[in-house]
Amino acid sequence: MLAALLYGKEDLRLEEVADPTPDKGEVILQMGVSTTCGTDLKVWRRGGHARMLKPPTLFGHEVAGRIVAVGKDVTDWQVGDRAVANNSAPCMKCFFCDRQEYSLCPNLTWNNGTFAQYLKIPAPIVQHNMLPIPDDLPDELAAMTEPLACVLHGVARSNVKPGARVVVLGDGAIGLMFVAKLVDTQAEVLLFGGNDQRLAVGKKLGAAATFNYRELPDIPAVVKDLTQGMGADVAIEATGVPSVWETAIACARPGGTVNLFGGCPRDTTITVNTEQLHYSELTLKGVFHNTPVFVREALSLIASRKIPFELLISDRQPLTQLEQVFCDMRERKVIKVAIVPN
Numbered sequence: 001m002l003a004a005l006l007y008g009k010e011d012l013r014l015e016e017v018a019d020p021t022p023d024k025g026e027v028i029l030q031m032g033v034s035t036t037c038g039t040d041l042k043v044w045r046r047g048g049h050a051r052m053l054k055p056p057t058l059f060g061h062e063v064a065g066r067i068v069a070v071g072k073d074v075t076d077w078q079v080g081d082r083a084v085a086n087n088s089a090p091c092m093k094c095f096f097c098d099r100q101e102y103s104l105c106p107n108l109t110w111n112n113g114t115f116a117q118y119l120k121i122p123a124p125i126v127q128h129n130m131l132p133i134p135d136d137l138p139d140e141l142a143a144m145t146e147p148l149a150c151v152l153h154g155v156a157r158s159n160v161k162p163g164a165r166v167v168v169l170g171d172g173a174i175g176l177m178f179v180a181k182l183v184d185t186q187a188e189v190l191l192f193g194g195n196d197q198r199l200a201v202g203k204k205l206g207a208a209a210t211f212n213y214r215e216l217p218d219i220p221a222v223v224k225d226l227t228q229g230m231g232a233d234v235a236i237e238a239t240g241v242p243s244v245w246e247t248a249i250a251c252a253r254p255g256g257t258v259n260l261f262g263g264c265p266r267d268t269t270i271t272v273n274t275e276q277l278h279y280s281e282l283t284l285k286g287v288f289h290n291t292p293v294f295v296r297e298a299l300s301l302i303a304s305r306k307i308p309f310e311l312l313i314s315d316r317q318p319l320t321q322l323e324q325v326f327c328d329m330r331e332r333k334v335i336k337v338a339i340v341p342n
């Protein structure tokens with residue numbers, strides 16, 4: 001089969017590799033659509049990822065498709081079933097899994113390789129994080145279950161109350177999904193990003209106001225202006241840039257919550273003003289990845305068609321164009337691209 005392999009920094013190659021075969025508990029999914037993701041772009045540019053993968057490796061992690069083979073002991077699935085598979089599953093037996101803190105599981109089974117004609121789904125994912133796709137839901141929408149599950153996890157842990165004024169920093173797919181879900185939660189969302197086309201999508205998804213940070217010298221000052229000098233009830237960082245983490249903290253009101261959602265490069269640090277943290281009683285939260293509950297919630301939210309997630313898909317391209325797609329993502333010409341086998 002044809003598959004994309006990541007070898008290092010901006011080194012992605014399409015190669016002919018052996019078709020995968022299922023071992024006990026595994027299934028083989030024929031890729032219907034694999035969506036690109038900001039994390040993929042980050043990993044491609046950095047040449048690796050602390051948790052998820054080490055090159056050389058099969059690449060890509062958001063997928064919906066059809067089962068073409070099932071391994072021994074797989075009883076719930078049959079050849080021909082349509083399924084969406086999360087890119088990880090917790091072990092269900094460690095200290096953290098016992099406490100239902102699944103995203104902290106040190107034994108997460110990761111799965112990469114969605115930019116390929118076929119993909120093997122490991123047994124723990126088949127068991128805990130693979131879901132049937134409703135008949136009338138297209139693959140390209142179902143494939144967005146994984147990133148949306150991360151966002152739903154992020155929103156659930158951000159103390160967002162109806163009517164809350166929430167700042168979202170970052171207009172990538174994740175930032176835009178935050179906008180959509182927060183609006184759905186009756187929050188008033190101020191979106192800051194660097195790309196007018198993406199900001200326009202944020203507006204369509206219900207952001208109360210959008211701002212291009214390139215035209216604003218001082219984001220926290222703008223937020224204070226718009227909130228009677230208070231600051232935001234909740235600030236969400238969705239870029240993975242340490243200086244933006246600091247900006248997010250500076251946007252929060254006393255008593256506010258800051259969700260530091262975007263993973264930064266290794267060994268980076270930020271500076272926090274101790275006086276602000278203490279006397280303003282800020283809550284700073286790191287939120288990572290997703291859990292099985294949110295994977296299920298994400299697919300049902302997509303399937304409800306309450307939110308036009310199709311706005312996040314800018315383009316549809318065959319696997320053979322993958323490298324060009326990554327260049328387009330680097331130039332921020334596209335949000336998400338639906339990759340199809342051919």
Ligand SMILES: [Zn+2]
Nearest residue numbers: 037039062147
């Ligand atoms: Zn993703």
Ligand SMILES: [Zn+2]
Nearest residue numbers: 091094097105
């Ligand atoms: Zn575990």
